[in-house]
Amino acid sequence: MTTTMPGPEIHGLGHSMKRKEDDRFVRGRGTYIEDVVLPRMLHMALLRSPLAHARIASIDPSAAAELPGVVAVVTGADLAAHNLAWMPTLSGDTQAVLATDKVRFQGQEVAAVVAEDPYVARDALELIEVDYEELPAVVDPHAALRPAAPVIRDDKEGQDTNLAYTWEAGDKAAADAAFAQADVVVSLDTHYPRCHPSPMETCGCVADVNAATGKATIYMTSQAPHAHRTLFAMVAGLPEQNIQIKTVDIGGGFGNKVPIYPGYVVATAASLLLDRPVKWIEDRTENLISTGFARDYHMHGELALNRDGRMLGLRVSMVSDQGAFFADAQPSKCRAGLFHIVTGSYDLTAAHVTGRGAYTNKAPGGVAYRCSFRVTEASFLIERLVQNAAYELGIDPAELRRLNFIRPEQFPYQSATGFLYDSGNYPAALQKALDAVGYDELRREQAEGRAQGKLMGIGIASFTEVVGAGPHKDYDIAGIKMFDSAELRVHPTGKAILKIGVQTQGQGHETTFAQIVANELRIPAEDVLVQYGDTDNTPYGLGTYASRSTPTAGAATAVVSRKLLDKGRKIAAHVLECSPDDLEWQSGRFVVKGTPEQAVTIQDVAFAAYTNHPDDLEAGLEGVTYYDPPNMTYPFGTYVVVVDVDPETGVWTVRRAVAVDDCGVRINPMIVEGQLHGGLAEGYGIAAMQLITFDEQGNCIGSNFMDYLLPTSWETPRFETYAMETPSPHHPLGAKGVGESATVGSPAAYVNAVIDALTHLGVRNIDMPVTSAKVWQAIQQASP
Amino acid sequence: MARITVTVNGADHTDEVEPRLLLAHYLRDKLRLTGTHIGCDTTNCGACTVLCDGLPVKSCTMFAVQADGREIITVEGLATGGQLQPIQQGFKEEHGLQCGFCTPGMMVAATALLERNPDPSEEEIRWALSGNVCRCTGYVNIVKAVRWAAQAMQEQAAPEEPATRQPATEQAATR
Numbered sequence: 040m041t042t043t044m045p046g047p048e049i050h051g052l053g054h055s056m057k058r059k060e061d062d063r064f065v066r067g068r069g070t071y072i073e074d075v076v077l078p079r080m081l082h083m084a085l086l087r088s089p090l091a092h093a094r095i096a097s098i099d100p101s102a103a104a105e106l107p108g109v110v111a112v113v114t115g116a117d118l119a120a121h122n123l124a125w126m127p128t129l130s131g132d133t134q135a136v137l138a139t140d141k142v143r144f145q146g147q148e149v150a151a152v153v154a155e156d157p158y159v160a161r162d163a164l165e166l167i168e169v170d171y172e173e174l175p176a177v178v179d180p181h182a183a184l185r186p187a188a189p190v191i192r193d194d195k196e197g198q199d200t201n202l203a204y205t206w207e208a209g210d211k212a213a214a215d216a217a218f219a220q221a222d223v224v225v226s227l228d229t230h231y232p233r234c235h236p237s238p239m240e241t242c243g244c245v246a247d248v249n250a251a252t253g254k255a256t257i258y259m260t261s262q263a264p265h266a267h268r269t270l271f272a273m274v275a276g277l278p279e280q281n282i283q284i285k286t287v288d289i290g291g292g293f294g295n296k297v298p299i300y301p302g303y304v305v306a307t308a309a310s311l312l313l314d315r316p317v318k319w320i321e322d323r324t325e326n327l328i329s330t331g332f333a334r335d336y337h338m339h340g341e342l343a344l345n346r347d348g349r350m351l352g353l354r355v356s357m358v359s360d361q362g363a364f365f366a367d368a369q370p371s372k373c374r375a376g377l378f379h380i381v382t383g384s385y386d387l388t389a390a391h392v393t394g395r396g397a398y399t400n401k402a403p404g405g406v407a408y409r410c411s412f413r414v415t416e417a418s419f420l421i422e423r424l425v426q427n428a429a430y431e432l433g434i435d436p437a438e439l440r441r442l443n444f445i446r447p448e449q450f451p452y453q454s455a456t457g458f459l460y461d462s463g464n465y466p467a468a469l470q471k472a473l474d475a476v477g478y479d480e481l482r483r484e485q486a487e488g489r490a491q492g493k494l495m496g497i498g499i500a501s502f503t504e505v506v507g508a509g510p511h512k513d514y515d516i517a518g519i520k521m522f523d524s525a526e527l528r529v530h531p532t533g534k535a536i537l538k539i540g541v542q543t544q545g546q547g548h549e550t551t552f553a554q555i556v557a558n559e560l561r562i563p564a565e566d567v568l569v570q571y572g573d574t575d576n577t578p579y580g581l582g583t584y585a586s587r588s589t590p591t592a593g594a595a596t597a598v599v600s601r602k603l604l605d606k607g608r609k610i611a612a613h614v615l616e617c618s619p620d621d622l623e624w625q626s627g628r629f630v631v632k633g634t635p636e637q638a639v640t641i642q643d644v645a646f647a648a649y650t651n652h653p654d655d656l657e658a659g660l661e662g663v664t665y666y667d668p669p670n671m672t673y674p675f676g677t678y679v680v681v682v683d684v685d686p687e688t689g690v691w692t693v694r695r696a697v698a699v700d701d702c703g704v705r706i707n708p709m710i711v712e713g714q715l716h717g718g719l720a721e722g723y724g725i726a727a728m729q730l731i732t733f734d735e736q737g738n739c740i741g742s743n744f745m746d747y748l749l750p751t752s753w754e755t756p757r758f759e760t761y762a763m764e765t766p767s768p769h770h771p772l773g774a775k776g777v778g779e780s781a782t783v784g785s786p787a788a789y790v791n792a793v794i795d796a797l798t799h800l801g802v803r804n805i806d807m808p809v810t811s812a813k814v815w816q817a818i819q820q821a822s823p
Numbered sequence: 824m825a826r827i828t829v830t831v832n833g834a835d836h837t838d839e840v841e842p843r844l845l846l847a848h849y850l851r852d853k854l855r856l857t858g859t860h861i862g863c864d865t866t867n868c869g870a871c872t873v874l875c876d877g878l879p880v881k882s883c884t885m886f887a888v889q890a891d892g893r894e895i896i897t898v899e900g901l902a903t904g905g906q907l908q909p910i911q912q913g914f915k916e917e918h919g920l921q922c923g924f925c926t927p928g929m930m931v932a933a934t935a936l937l938e939r940n941p942d943p944s945e946e947e948i949r950w951a952l953s954g955n956v957c958r959c960t961g962y963v964n965i966v967k968a969v970r971w972a973a974q975a976m977q978e979q980a981a982p983e984e985p986a987t988r989q990p991a992t993e994q995a996a997t998r
């Protein structure tokens with residue numbers, strides 16, 4: 040591994056280089072999807088179901104079609120004529136593009152209007168007459184799984200219940216045996232509620248199918264453009280070479296822009312039929328009620344322990360609320376994502392996890408919202424269980440964790456549910472966080488305060504993630520293996536262009552990936568242009584989600600750089616008229632051993648690659664690497680949150696939020712810290728306010744930013760971040776990925792803090808979002 | 824249709840517009856100033872914030888006809904002569920942006936804050952920007968960016984004399 044610290048002009052590993060992308064963004068000169076305007080472009084708007092469950096008796100689009108300015112009205116029947124009324128989901132299910140038989144959730148796509156003007160398209164939606172026959176809505180997943188429940192997916196042959204899937208991991212017999220020996224069993228039932236990633240930019244596309252050339256250029260908000268191109272080819276039957284996905288700038292993703300949504304498909308079909316570009320941009324309500332939600336896991340966990348605090352076994356059963364279509368964006372083998380990482384940071388040798396998915400009359404989705412395929416739900420459950428076990432045993436929550444951590448010398452560690460943890464130092468992260476927050480002093484303050492009726496709580500979460508999908512044997516998206524790629528060309532003047540298969544949505548790839556090249560080749564990062572997001576001009580890759588960019592495409596970038604360096608050595612030897620073995624690579628120069636005045640720079644080598652290359656070598660300095668990681672990476676850390684709870688109102692405020700993160704080697708520490716801040720804020724939002732819920736009729740509550748609350752600068756805590764660095768042993772740079780650590784780890788820390796403030800009153804659980812009303816109620820019920 | 828004349832970033836524009844046309848759409852679609860973004864439609868997120876006669880307003884909740892005769896400043900009007908204005912520079916220096924979508928509105932709201940309070944505390948910055956939602960940064964570096972700009976502007980304005988401190992307003996106009 041390269042560990043040299045670069046000078047500031049190179050901006051290699053460990054340098055907080057200012058971001059290359061910022062100059063256009065601070066000038067308002069980014070190009071987001073809504074900024075794309077093409078000649079002859081039309082505008083599309085979608086009619087959505089007002090009801091959660093209803094049979095469609097008839098659709099009459101005639102009045103809408105007659106409105107001046109309307110070019111076309113598209114219904115499910117129109118799409119069905121082209122075999123496009125249904126599409127596959129990323130979990131192997133089907134999803135209606137435009138409803139033909141029934142509507143199955145409020146907000147489902149029913150028809151589309153294409154018009155010359157976006158306002159006219161909206162006007163025309165009002166004129167479409169749909170006759171619905173209302174059916175009973177199924178909103179509770181437990182009720183959905185009872186035998187008498189109305190069957191939502193009667194479109195699927197043989198589907199006579201609302202069961203979407205069953206799944207299990209671990210060893211039931213071993214877990215049961217562990218529980219039989221336990222002194223204490225601590226259990227917890229908790230609902231990790233449905234929430235929504237809500238990037239500031241909604242989803243949208245401009246589909247431009249050119250009848251003259253046969254080329255379909257689709258500008259879209261996609262976190263995975265290459266995979267989307269392949270899926271478009273498979274679904275629409277278009278030749279893949281004639282489909283080009285272009286992403287332009289993406290205004291945040293967080294998992295929301297991983298799936299293919301009906302709007303993309305309808306816009307593309309409309310463009311194909313009308314031979315004109317068609318733009319479709321969601322409004323915020325459409326984004327909240329129809330696109331990829333997250334979480335919605337009803338979890339039951341049981342932890343078996345000895346009286347002295349040694350954990351023996353874990354049993355978890357879970358029911359997931361999938362909505363009307365099973366559309367989790369996750370590897371096809373993983374029905375519940377990576378939820379079986381639920382043993383967390385602990386040496387739990389016996390574990391058994393089961394899950395059942397329920398169809399309900401709610402929006403489909405189940406995206407990994409700033410998380411690696413359900414690892415967030417897992418981390419939350421184990422960290423809440425451990426906290427409650429500490430109260431049950433009368434052991435300090437920090438001490439109980441320390442007693443049961445996987446020890447540093449146990450890595451690589453084979454977990455009971457099948458993961459091979461690559462590296463970690465959990466006790467050190469915990470200790471660093473406790474020292475930073477002043478844990479012992481806070482516990483003293485808490486004890487004294489309680490005597491005076493003060494409610495202060497300290498919440499800990501010592502999380503472990505599993506990211507960087509993935510090794511091809513286990514991980515895929517719709518059958519496409521989850522490797523990733525990098526293509527690098529160094530031009531004659533020593534400037535480079537790097538093309539990657541992943542897709543930034545704000546993570547700063549244009550900077551970070553340039554720094555990787557800079558680190559390897561000593562070409563200044565300023566001289567490296569990073570390109571992505573145009574499927575015709577970048578190597579195939581699976582996109583950015585699940586913290587996979589650095590573990591996969593970052594590794595590919597390092598590997599391809601090293602390939603170029605190997606070739607560069609041969610070119611340097613040719614120029615210097617010596618053997619390649621006589622050369623030493625010294626910080627950007629090949630130097631003849633023993634004669635330091637005989638040397639060529641990497642820029643000299645690049646020039647020679649095109650002007651003076653040896654006869655036995657191809658010209659040029661260019662390469663491509665497809666990197667298949669040997670294992671996942673396992674970032675970890677400890678978060679400690681301190682809250683003060685007002686006993687009169689239940690209002691809780693965060694006094695301290697300390698985060699110790701170890702994501703291996705940090706390429707750009709400034710960007711890493713920024714990612715952690717964002718995740719800590721979203722974790723706070725999830726713990727405190729972000730809730731998508733439904734009434735008994737299946738009406739979505741949380742369909743706009745007045746009802747679906749996001750944390751602002753006013754509520755959001757001030758974060759204190761600390762770094763540790765335990766390199767990944769298998770990643771070429773020792774890096775692990777970081778974008779999601781804080782969203783995964785922090786919700787349990789916030790909730791544990793509130794519970795910790797109330798634990799002496801007997802309170803053991805409050806489901807998220809932990810609102811002041813729920814806290815007040817818990818205090819009222821607990822008080823004598 | 825209604826005839827309006829609006830001064831946008833110093834230039835006068837006269838157009839025939841539908842009375843229902845939102846100011847945000849007028850700026851984006853008619854004038855092609857796409858730096859003003861639309862994030863929510865309900866006045867909650869602040870991505871569309873522009874200055875209207877010096878006050879921050881959410882342009883998704885104002886009709887273009889209401890801007891008739893007024894002076895609008897958008898993100899494109901912040902930099903002068905190709906030079907970044909201190910707030911823009913501060914956002915870059917302190918990593919106050921990631922995806923960049925909320926950034927124009929955030930910077931415009933911060934411009935209005937520094938106009939009336941050149942030396943705001945962290946508390947005052949957080950209150951003034953609480954009508955602008957960011958999903959990427961967790962706000963820590965946005966606060967730092969505004970502080971960076973405040974200091975840079977004070978140094979520019981009067982390097983030898985400390986700037987006079989304006990009293991903080993009770994509530995941000997964008998709230």
